[in-house]
Amino acid sequence: MSLSSDPDPSTAGDTALLDRETFTRAPDEKVNWVTSIPFLAFHVIAFVGPFISGVTMKSFLLFLVMVFGRLWFITAGYHRYFAHRSYRTSRAFQLVLALGGVSCVQKGPLWWAGHHRNHHRYSDTELDVHSPKRGFWWSHVGWILCDKFADAPTERIRDFAKYPELRFIEKYNGVFPWLTGLACFLIAGWSGLFVGFFLSTVVLWHDTFLVNSLAHVMGRRRYATTDTSRNSVLIAVATLGEGWHNNHHHHQASARNGFFWWELDMTFYVLKVLSWMHIVHDLKVPSAELLAAQREQKSTSV
Numbered sequence: 649m650s651l652s653s654d655p656d657p658s659t660a661g662d663t664a665l666l667d668r669e670t671f672t673r674a675p676d677e678k679v680n681w682v683t684s685i686p687f688l689a690f691h692v693i694a695f696v697g698p699f700i701s702g703v704t705m706k707s708f709l710l711f712l713v714m715v716f717g718r719l720w721f722i723t724a725g726y727h728r729y730f731a732h733r734s735y736r737t738s739r740a741f742q743l744v745l746a747l748g749g750v751s752c753v754q755k756g757p758l759w760w761a762g763h764h765r766n767h768h769r770y771s772d773t774e775l776d777v778h779s780p781k782r783g784f785w786w787s788h789v790g791w792i793l794c795d796k797f798a799d800a801p802t803e804r805i806r807d808f809a810k811y812p813e814l815r816f817i818e819k820y821n822g823v824f825p826w827l828t829g830l831a832c833f834l835i836a837g838w839s840g841l842f843v844g845f846f847l848s849t850v851v852l853w854h855d856t857f858l859v860n861s862l863a864h865v866m867g868r869r870r871y872a873t874t875d876t877s878r879n880s881v882l883i884a885v886a887t888l889g890e891g892w893h894n895n896h897h898h899h900q901a902s903a904r905n906g907f908f909w910w911e912l913d914m915t916f917y918v919l920k921v922l923s924w925m926h927i928v929h930d931l932k933v934p935s936a937e938l939l940a941a942q943r944e945q946k947s948t949s950v
């Protein structure tokens with residue numbers, strides 16, 4: 649892998665990430681178009697299917713629940729719990745979080761959280777699996793379709809790999825989504841399957857992927873982190889609070905990504921309610937010192 653830098657450092661003022669520094673990808677970091685056929689076919693079914701089945705009120709409501717309900721399991725479960733351990737819960741609810749996450753067709757919790765830990769460990773260096781410095785589409789989806797990152801980095805997620813029920817879910821992660829699809833079919837028929845499952849899953853995928861791609865390119869930087877993470881209200885609304893990504897890179901152990909009351913963070917609000925119900929506990933939040941530390945001299949935006 650080689651590094652090429654913008655020869656003019658004056659353009660490096662947080663305005664256009666991709667103009668100033670890029671990494672080239674290694675030969676083994678290429679999309680495998682053959683093994684990616686199911687992923688591509690999923691998109692075709694998601695966009696053609698609803699024209700065949702039609703969209704009913706029931707399937708539309710199911711679509712909303714399946715996008716935002718499942719997204720919460722990615723943000724609160726796969727991300728803030730399994731990747732960052734930003735709160736604690738029982739082993740039973742840990743299992744619920746894993747089952748909700750695996751229904752999202754984003755592989756198992758060990759794969760997801762393990763690679764995400766590597767993202768934080770190597771943010772925007774040549775070892776970052778999905779830095780936009782390797783190309784915007786690579787950071788969005790290319791890295792997922794590459795053989796090199798197909799397996800879970802188990803050495804990075806040993807703390808959860810010790811649970812047999814999580815290893816079981818990881819091993820059979822390809823089965824659970826079809827059970828979800830079957831449930832959608834039983835609830836709302838063919839429209840439920842195409843709109844409630846296939847279309848909602850594709851929307852959910854790209855909504856999740858935005859955090860890896862756009863949240864490192866678009867928005868403002870409050871904290872002078874060593875990576876390119878940014879805060880964006882638009883991405884925060886679309887991703888239940890994950891768009892406060894510069895906040896998150898500043899204090900990744902926090903269960904709350906919207907650091908101030910005006911920074912909408914639906915994931916955290918639900919976690920807070922669950923804590924009142926004693927389902928989760930020990931929600932970590934940043935101290936006053938952390939909130940004030942490492943501020944950018946001047947907030948920058950694109």
Ligand SMILES: [Zn+2]
Pocket residue numbers: 767771859860864877893897
């Ligand atoms: Zn990031």
Ligand SMILES: [Zn+2]
Pocket residue numbers: 727731732764768896900
């Ligand atoms: Zn994270």
